[in-house]
Each structure stands twice: as C-alpha cells, then as structure tokens.
Amino acid sequence: MILLVCAMSWPLMSWGASDANANDTGMNGANVSNNSDSATITDIKQQLATLNLPQQRIDFLLQQLRQSAQWPIEQQGQLLHLLAIEQEVNSDLVAAIDSYTQAIKLLTPHPLSQELVKSYLERSFILYLQTNDTQVYCPDREVAITLARQLGNVDILAEVLAQSAYCYNKPSDFGEGLKRLNEALALAQQHQLGLSRQAMIFNATAAIYRDNGLNRKAYEYFNKAYGFWEQAQDKQDMFNMLHNMVGESIKLAMWVENKAHLAQMQQLVEQSPEFADFDFFYQFNTGISCWAQGLFQEGIDHFLRALAVQDTTQEKYFVDATHAWLALSYFRQQQPNKAFKYAEIFSGSATYDGHSNELKLMIAAIIDYANGSSNLGMNKLLDTIDLQKKNFANIINNDVVNSSLDHNLTVAEFNNRLLEKQLAINKLNLEAEIDSQKITNLSMAIAVLIALVLLVVVIFLWQSRRQFKRRSQTDYLTGIANRRHTFEQGKKRFYQAKKHNRSLAVIMFDIDNFKAINDHYGHDIGDLAIKACGRRARNWLKKNDILGRIGGEEFLIILPDTEQAQAVEIAERLRTSIESNQFVFNDVKMNFTISVSVAMLTPQTHELVDIIKQADLGLYQAKDNGRNQVVVVDH
Template sequence: MWRRACANKKVSFWLLLFCTSWVQAIDLTGFESQLETITDAQAVFDFVESHAEDIESWPQNDQGMYYYRKGSALEGIGNTEAALASYTQAIKIFEQSTPPPEYLIHSLIERSYMKYVQTNDAEVYCGDRERALLIARQIEAQEALTRALIHMAFCYRTDRARFVEGLSLLEEALQAIEGHEQLKKYDGMIYNATGLMYRYNQIHDKAYEYLLKAHNAWAARNDIQDMFNMQHSLVGESVAMAKWEQAEQHVQQLFTLAESNPDFKDFHFFAYFNAGLVAYSRNNFNLAVKVLKQAESLYETTNEQYFVDRADEMLAIAYFRSGQIQDAIDKAADVLSNEAAEEGEQKPNLAMRAIADYGKGKYEQGLSHLWALVDSERDKRLEFIRYSSFAQAALFDQKLASYENAALEQALEINQLQLQAEQDKNSIFILTVVLVGLLAAGLIIWSVFLARSRKVYRTMAETDFLTGIASRRFTFEQGRSLVERALKNDKPVSVIIFDIDHFKQINDRYGHDVGDAAIVAIAQYSQRTLSDETLLGRIGGEEFLTILPDVKTDEALQIAEKLRKEIAALQVLSDHDSVRMTISAGIASSEKHMIDLEGLIQHADQALYTAKNQGRNQVLAA
C-alpha cells in the first residue's frame, strides 16, 4: 500500500518526506532473507524483478549475486534464454574480482546447464564446466568444487576416450564431500553420475551397482522423485544384463511408488512403460501389447516425449510379432507421421519403415530396411567391442594399485609370522620356513606380472587412443613438471591451446569418421612440425595443448601462426570431397603471467575464446 502511495506523483510534502525515509533500497542480506520465504516460481521472479533498481547502490559482487538469483528465477519459470543472459551478466561481474568469488563457479555451472537445455551439444556447454572446475581447484570452496566435478564428469559420459578421467573426477567429488555433513546431499548425484558413466560404456554390472547406491542415498532422504528415477534406471540395467527376476522386482517398486504418491502424475505411465519394456525384451509380445496399451492411455500425463515415442515403437513391433498385423501397421504409420512433424534432422526409423512398407505391399523395400537395421545393430556391436577393451583395461589398471596394496599387506603378515617363529623356534621352525618361501615366491611372480602389466597399461593411459600423441592426463602431469622447472630456473615457458574451427559442422556434414581423420591429421602434422622439447597433447575432442619450454611470447606466436597457416593448407579426403580446416589458438607465457600451468591455461583459454569471437582462424596472446 505504502509503495503505491509513494509512487503517486500527487502526494503531500509530508507524505513525500515519509516515502523518502521509508522506501530505502534493500541490501543483499535483506533481499535474500525475503526471497527464502517465497516458494511459488512466478512469485519468486516477480519479487526479484521488483528490486532491479535497488542494486545500483550495492557492492559489485552483491550485484553479481542479484543476477545469479535472477537467472535462477527465470529458470524456474522456464525462460532459459533470459536465464542464460542473466547468468552471463553475473559472470561478467564476478570476473572483475580477484581472487574469483565462489559464485563465479556456480554461475558458470548454471549457464552451462542452460546451454545444455538449449543445444544438448557438449561442445557448446562443456567449456563453461571446464572453466568452473579450473577456478574451483584454485580457491577453498568445497561445495563449488563438488558441483564442478560432477557436472564436468557428465561431459565425459558419452566420450569413451575419457572414461577413466570421468570416473576420476567423480571419485574426487566423493573425497571432496567426505567429512562435510552439509555436502552429503550430493552423494546420490555422484553415484548416479558414476552409474551413467558405466552405462554409456556398457559395463552394466557396475552401472547397476552405482545406480542402486544412488537410490539408497536418496531413499535415506525420502526423495521420492529421485528414488523413482533410479528404479526406472535399474530396470534398464537389469534388462541389459537379462536379469529378469531382478527387473520385475524394480518394476514392482515403480508401481508401489506410483500408488503411494498420486501427486506425481507420470509415475503410472513410467511404471507401465518399464513393465512393457521387460515383457518386450523377454519376447513375451502378447503381454507387452497389454501393458504398453496401458502406458499409451497415460501419454497425456507426461512431458517426456522420448519415452512416449519409445513406447509407440515397442508397441508397433509387439503388435507385429504377436500377429496383430493391422494394428502394427497403423501404429508404425503414427510413429512415422509424428517424426515427420518434428523439427530438425531425424535418423531413419528403420523398424517402423519396414512395417509400413509391409503394409503397403512393398516387400523388397521393407526387406531393405530390415537389412539396414541389421547393419546398424552390427555397427553398434563393433563399436562396443572396439571401446569395451579400452574401458576394461582402464579398470584393470585401477585394480592393479589395490593388488599392490594387498601384496604389501601379505608381506607384513610374513614379517609377523617370522616374529612368531622366533618366539617358538622349536615347534614351528620348519613350517615357517616353508610358508615364507612359498609366499615370497608367490610375491615375486605376482610382482613381475604386475610390473609388466602396469607398463603396458601405463603406456595406454599416457597415449591418446585416436591420435597417438599424449593423453590429457599425461599432458597435464608432464606439463606441470615443465612449468615448475622453468619457473624454478627463471626460464620462460609458453603454452598454446588450439582447436579446430567449426568442428561440429565437419562432423555433421561429412560424418564422425572424417572428423576423426581431421583430428588425426592435425595431431600428426603438429607432432612432426614441433620440436622434440615441445609437449603436445590432445585435451578434448578437437582441442590440443602445447607446452613450449624456454620459449617467450613472440616466438610462441610465430610457432602458432606457422601451425595455423600450414594446417589451413591440409586436406582430409571424404567419400565425395576434400575437407579443409582452420584452427584458432590462444597463447600465454610465463614472462607475462608468473603462475602455474593451470593459470597459464586459463589465460590461454581466454585468448582462444577471444579469437573465436573475433572470427576464428587466428592466433591471439593473453
């Protein structure tokens, strides 16, 4: 009431005097205190928006907090575009502070999520997450570090080449929350992310183990939505391992949660969807039809269009396999019609096209689609075989360390037995000698095996599987040593970060095989061009890091410019065309920035970011 009265221009002098004393700009503490009392999403946004003018008198970082809260409020009402802009404004403000505040990290994470929602393209949204993690490692902020580790790991869930790196980030996140009771709320998220890493690499027993841990963590807090989500995921993993009784138990848990929580409108749909999935996967097509029709009747209760489409596809095939041919033809036509109405490029739904062709009497064309489907499944299997050995080898390398620890424990036990033997020589002397000899021989054999195995897997871990140059982990380990040695000896050292311009367009237009060939060509050419003292590694999909000891900024610029010009002349052949590429590069040198490797990388990355924004195909120094 008083705000409306004070806004009226026709007020008395005394009322005006009252207004100037009463309507004072609220500070951040009061703003956030009042914000905590509001629960409705629209009301939260309205409150935040009403204080837009108040922040003009706030300190700089408090203004950044306002834009962070505004981004969250916009996200709450579904305006992702405006939320992204607000988080960007918060980032610009926080970047002006030294050292960087914790909420710079949170703002980068939230902006990356908005980019994920808009594009679902890791090349677009993961850059913010990398930067957030880099900053989080530099400041004492456990919660920000935990969030950054989890979100960065999600960037690697479909990148098989960085499988172990993703697991290491999640293991670090678990260590970060240890001993911090207020951070225990993240354990379910960490377990879930770990389970997804294993799932995408088709190591289903480990995926099931960690998804079950995530469920139990959320069950301890009675988080109904996340408990239900995990039961849904556990059904999928059980089906992947053909553990049918286990899958049925999780389906029953879904129905129990749906019955006891009627406020969650789509729970029944997902319960029937998973029941149908189990029946379909067991080739019980009559039961699958019955259950999936129940799911079909509940489509309007969910916004998850992917699962609606998947249910329709399973139902069409189940109709066909159970002899209900016309129903199958009609359902396949519905699926194809819905796909045609969707925007964007769609992969051909070969199974649905085969059924539709059968209904039209186009048997040869239908058979062609079935053969294409068989080829597609074969390619998936070959891809699984190609990468599963890498994933299993990486896991084996991790296990070696635990085996070595076990060997050390055995050695300690031997020492204890020897001490006991000295105390009672007359009774067990011969037995002790035999036992020690056998165990020592076993340890020697096991140590030789461990040494040889570790050498093989260490080489695999140090080498990028696609290009043959240094892996991301090895590049950072060796890079830190090179930078520390240069700084200690008062010698210059420079870093160059470069990546392929418009790489996503190359993949989309020519295919991932051509994209991989482009990465390999640039890596091999760069390796031949750079000196033996230079360290070159692949640190991302199409991103490379070069560390140049005893090189100053001017010389680094010359090296990078030479790479840029000569890479622009390279060609990669595709089926019908030759592909040319360009790169953008950012440079940072210790002569300007007397900091560690991570600091140099951060400056070089900012220069790369500027080069990209200024049109690409150029080199800039920080």
C-alpha cells in the same frame, strides 16, 4: 528382441540426480553468498525464504530486478542468478536459461564467484534437458570445472567434477570420465561432504559404465546411489535411480528385479502427488518393460497413458522417445498405419538427433515401408543388425576399453599421481566385468539377430502385398497412374468437389504427330517421348492432384480446388516446357509439341466422364486449330 532396448539411451530425469542433482543444485544456488555480498542481496535472500509459492518468489525477484538499475553490476548478476534458480524450479526453462545467460554475462568481468560457476552448471543442465546432446551441454561444464578449480570451494568442485564426467562416456575417453569421478569421490570422502554428494558421484559412475555397455556394474552403482538417497528420504532422486535400474534390469533380463523396481516407482507415484511427472515416467518405464518382454499391446496401453500426461514433464526427449516406441509396438502388433503415424512424429521431433542410431534406423525402416520403399526399409533393418553386432563387438572386445584406459591412465599419472592406484583398481574391475558379461551379451545378440531376421521376413511378405496392389494401379511405362486408377481416384475427387461445392479442373493432353515420331524414329523413341511427357507433367502438380496415362500418348490431369485461371496457367506451362526443350533419347535429338485442353466442373456436370468428354472435344479443337496450343472448353 529384449536387447533392442539397448538402442534406447537412459539419461536421467529432470528432477533427479541425473546429469545434475536438480534439487541439490537449486538449494545450494539459492543459499550461496560471497562474503563480499552487500546487505541488499542478503536482505533479498532473507525475504525470499519467507515466500512459499514459486510464482510469488519469481514475482518478488522480478520486482527487485526492475529496481536494480543503479546497483553494482556484480549484484545485478547475483540477482539474475537467484531469479534463474526460481524459474528453473518452476519449470520455466526458457526463461531460466535466459536469466543464467544474463547472469554469466554480468558476473564474468568481476571477481570469481560461486554464482558464476553455478550459472554455467545449471545452464548446462537445462541444455541437457532440452537436447540430450553432449556437444550442446558439455562446453558449459568444461568452463565450470576450470572456474571451480580456481574458486577453491571443495563442495562445488566435487559437484562439477561429477557432472562433467557425463561428457566422457565413450570408449575413447572413458578413462577421463573415471579420473574425474575418482577425484570427486576422493574430495567427498576427504572432506566428508555428505551422503548426497557421494550418491551423486555413484550415479555419474553408473551412467558412464552404462553408456559403455557394462550394465551389471552400472546397475550396482545405481543401486548404491539409491541406498544413499533412501537414507536421506530424497524421493526425487530415489525415483531417478529406480528409473535407471529399470533400464539396466531390462538389458540384463533381470525380470524379478525389474518388476520390483516398477512396483517401487508406482508406490512413489501414489505417495508423491507433488511430483507431477512421476506418473509419466512410471508409464514410460512400464511400457518399455512390456515391449522388451513381447507384451506389445500392454506396452501400447502404457505408452498412451504416458502421452496423456506428457505436459507434466519438461523432458521432451522422453516424450519423443514414447512416440518412437509406440511406432515399434504398433508395428509388432501389425497395425502399420498407426505405426507410421507415430514414426512420422518421432522423425520430426526436436530431439531426434539425440536418440540412438539403432532406434532411428528402425523408425526409418517403418517410414520407408509405409512409403512403399521396401528395399530401403529392408536395408535399414539390416543396417540395424550390423550396428547391433558392432556395438556388441565393442562391448565384448577387451582391447577397446583397455586401450582407452591405458591411455588415460598415462594422462592421469602425469596430471594427478594420487589417483593412479584407484584407476588401476577400476581397470581390473572393468576387465572382470567384461569377462563375466561375454556369454550373456553373445546370447542376447544371437536372440536379437534371429528376431530381426524374422521381423524382416514378416515385413517383406507384408510389403510384397502392398507392392502388388501398387503395381495394379501403375502404368508400366511411365510409372504414373494407369487408366483404371486415374478414373477411380478422379471420381473420388469429383464427388468431393460436388459435395462441398468446390472447384475442379481437368486437363487432357497428347503428343502432336505421335505416329510420325514412331514411324521416323521407332517405337522405342516414341516410348521415351511418352515417359518424358509424364515426368514433365508431374513437375507442375500438387500432392492431391492426379496424373494418369489413359491411352497410347494421351494423358489426363485432375486438379481439385483449382480455378480455371490456375488450370490454364498449369496447362500453358506444361505446353511451353515441352515445346522449348530439345530431348535426347538414345543419342537421338528431337523436338516435339503437345496439344492441351482444359475443362471445368460446372453446376450442370453430373459425372466425371462429362468433364472428360468436354476436355476430349477441346483436344480435337486444338488439333484442328494447328496443334501446339491450349484450348479452354466453355460449357
């Protein structure tokens, strides 16, 4: 089951050089100033530098913003950009994205500035944190790269190129991502932009290798980026790279390296209390590692510890992923109720669409089994197997990657012939990497398929037991509760109502002149009439209500927390819906009616059977009064 971790995407964390180096971006943004900045903005930046606490800096900028109504519009936009940076550092992402949006609106009509480019870039980073969806956060990056080329600032252009490469991580556009990274690396080397910028480029390179299944190459580039940030003692980005190397070492079954990286993460957690979300990601990564090695209970313990500190991180994508992996872990531990609980939380999460299809299929299978849909659940597991095989085929098939590279090399030659040589080298490296991973990927694919088949068998046996129990509670003809189950559940509702002094209503109904229907049309038509009554009755009920067939054509409805007026309204709607409808059964058109009685729980009622007896008497009264009517039994 190890390779199922591949279903989990490994985007980087909010405080690292994932999609963008958050610290690097924030500091550059705070110190950026155009030559045309007025003394007012310059003075504000100088005063800002004297304040240590994030909230103090935000309050100061908000005060300045309230006094800026008469400033030039461009300076108001620059002030909003400064405010957005501080809000982002303070993890107030909703306010930050609003401030960046306002800054973009004010700065766009004016001469191109670094603040405008940075605002687009930082807004895209927050959208990445919130959604992990390239269709949401990448449009801002495309605007930023166009503006950065016009601006002529080499450092900003290299940063934008590296971040925009994340938007081209599929086989169909893999070459464009490499092209942008090569251009960024050439700028960094030519202009000596520093280790951090080169590390960011290596990080982005590793990410698109990872997303295309070239895990060993991805691991190597993440390790290179880690080395640069270690030299700079940048703990945030060191931790990010460890997070990524843990993910890649799991996919490559490099358990010695995996254990070492987790130990390094734990050490950074202990050494860096100022980074509150380090512990969440350490627990999350350890849980994934345990799961991949079959240590499901240990994985559960770490996932629960991660959820206990989930408020320390802004990355809801990983919080939601924790719920998904908890569901899978509990399921493997044969605790289906807990598995269903966390599967439901994950399936309703805001980041659900951004997760891998394999993970969503496995969670959907758990939900289907919990809801009694064994066939749907098994089909989803089989779909997961098919999707895994397709992914492996895409990774192993040289033609997929090579055709993409060939196409993009042609585009690269047309647009920038200076990059042609480097792209050719990357193509050769890719081919060598694919060849070296074929055997590993095939072996892991076989292991995954065998494990999934065994899981399907276990789940099928478990589900068969659930189905047997369900059939013993269900009326064979109508699919609703049978007499025994109706009375068992009805007694539970009755005693709850008595205990908590709540209302409870009972509706009893049967088909008028049913013997005549059988005699005239035949018993097969009579059975269809009974089934039609059951379906109609189900339309008017709440989730906690009980509907059962207790005799040949006789039905019983138990309505907890229902007053008499509500029960009478439901009964009348049911009677009217039957009376006003012409039914067609096997080309036989017919009309029929029902008689209905309503009885209520009273202080004098001691058992459910007492109410049912009253309802039965009411039903006889409805028949005596001419049928096709609702009779309310007064105690």
